[in-house]
Amino acid sequence: MSWAKLTPAQQEILRPIAAEWDKLPNKLQKNLLYAAERYPSLTPDEKLRFNDKLKKWSKLTPEQRKRAREKFQAFSKVPEAEREKVKQMVREQEARKAQGAVSNAPPSEATGR
Amino acid sequence: MNQKLQPEHIRQALDNSLEQIGPSTLARLRHAREQALARHGAASAASGWAAKWHFDTPHYKFRYFAAAAVFAAVLFSGAAYWQQEHEAGEVDVAILADELPIEVYVD
Numbered sequence: 173m174s175w176a177k178l179t180p181a182q183q184e185i186l187r188p189i190a191a192e193w194d195k196l197p198n199k200l201q202k203n204l205l206y207a208a209e210r211y212p213s214l215t216p217d218e219k220l221r222f223n224d225k226l227k228k229w230s231k232l233t234p235e236q237r238k239r240a241r242e243k244f245q246a247f248s249k250v251p252e253a254e255r256e257k258v259k260q261m262v263r264e265q266e267a268r269k270a271q272g273a274v275s276n277a278p279p280s281e282a283t284g285r
Numbered sequence: 286m287n288q289k290l291q292p293e294h295i296r297q298a299l300d301n302s303l304e305q306i307g308p309s310t311l312a313r314l315r316h317a318r319e320q321a322l323a324r325h326g327a328a329s330a331a332s333g334w335a336a337k338w339h340f341d342t343p344h345y346k347f348r349y350f351a352a353a354a355v356f357a358a359v360l361f362s363g364a365a366y367w368q369q370e371h372e373a374g375e376v377d378v379a380i381l382a383d384e385l386p387i388e389v390y391v392d
Binding site for chain 2: 199202203204206207210211214218219221222225226228229232236237239240241243244245247248258259262266
């Protein structure tokens with residue numbers, strides 16, 4: 173389905189990948205259109221994450237997306253406590269990355285002067 | 286008289302006795318014969334249809350159930366395909382909205 177045939181609401185949600193949309197495989201387009209339908213029911217944080225990840229997700233190969241879905245579904249079956257541990261590790265890693273980015277920045281940016 | 290009667294003798298005897306029957310009796314016999322033939326014709330028609338139904342029913346029922354089974358199979362496979370597509374979409378939404386970055390799930 174071409175970009176021009178999407179509704180304004182769909183185009184608004186899928187805007188991060190507007191340039192690539194027409195080149196995406198049909199199956200991915202269908203999945204993303206379904207995701208766009210569910211978008212309004214997401215929390216604000218979820219919507220932010222959705223927008224951030226959309227472009228990256230569309231750039232993966234079909235095989236990578238397939239593996240990612242399998243891993244996600246397997247991870248969903250892990251007990252909540254274990255999943256929370258993994259999420260905490262990832263949060264700490266992200267925080268360290270952000271810290272590193274700040275400390276590597278030029279002095280004027282790091283101190284805000 | 287102990288000789289065995291042959292069919293042609295019986296026929297001859299019947300024909301001979303027929304000549305001795307009066308016209309009114311013949312008329313009554315003819316009428317009765319016609320009535321009997323008419324009843325036999327209706328019964329034959331009814332039994333013909335009944336026979337047709339009797340012989341066709343197993344095939345009819347088989348064709349009906351076979352068609353119903355094919356229809357159910359098509360319906361079921363369509364529903365299964367839709368369910369699969371629906372689930373794939375749900376997983377994509379969950380990954381995109383998830384707290385963890387995509388890299389965690391990508392090799």
